[in-house]
Amino acid sequence: MSYDMLAFDLDGTTITNTYQMSPLFVELIKEEKKHHYICIATGRSISDAYRYYRLLELETMMICFNGAFIYNPRTKEVLYSKPLEIAPNLNICKIFLDKKVSNVIENVIISSGAHTYFLNTRNQYLYQMLVDDDLPHTRMTVDEMRGKEIHRIVLSVKDDKKSEVGALLEYLKKDVITDKIEVYPWKSHSEIVDISVGNVDKWNALRKVCEHEGLSTKKIISIGDGVNDINMLQNSLMGICMKNAADNVKRKARYITAEDNNNNGACIALVELLGLSQKLKSEKKLY
Incomplete structure (x- = not known):
């Protein structure tokens, strides 16, 4: 399948319940980023998502606060910011x-x-x-x-x-x-x-990134597990929902992983469904 961008959530998706990212997923992403735009799209802050951005050695925009802030930690460029509105004259x-x-x-x-x-x-x-x-x-x-x-x-x-x-x-x-x-x-x-x-959306943020980077919104593969991922999953070329997601989220996705976030679900889905990283698949490192 031809695609321009791979966007993925962190918690409940590409990291375990103990906040670990699989070495196999890291290896897969490091290979895929040579050919495609990789974008973390999370509800986390920059500060608690950056450890994964750093681990993956990314240089792309990162979407945080569910789409309220789009930022490139390497260049310090802010593409979009929607802060909380605080009552006037309050510190x-x-x-x-x-x-x-x-x-x-x-x-x-x-x-x-x-x-x-x-x-x-x-x-x-x-x-x-x-x-x-x-x-x-x-x-x-x-x-x-x-x-x-x-x-x-x-x-x-x-x-x-x-x-x-x-x-x-x-x-x-x-x-x-x-x-x-x-x-x-x-x-x-x-x-x-x-x-x-509130009133922010990961999909809208991905559209902004695509416009900025000259990518097609029709060629996005996304992976998520939460209600805040639904629009992203529905509108992507391929929306991949985690096995551990709630039923109302699964109903909105085109594909549901065979394994959950604690068992390399996202990695296995990418290899099996999209034919990525045949080297990983052939060596059966995933099983």
């Missing part, structure tokens, strides 16, 4: 330093494009997931946050304050963030609240 840092909020939260990490701002280093799991030493990261202060675009807010709540998460979210929605947001759960981490830009 987001002051919000999290205010006593009624600071009594509830343990830490806050804010993504502003490729830059990460952190309130402190508490909750090391959260800090290590979202701060990449190879990308700019700064301790959050009122002066630092003044006038900054904000694409994602991830906060951890104190153990004895989890019952107050709902009220905190309502406050942020009502008095702080003035546009639609998306709130994502973290598996096995009920203390973490993940807020990203």
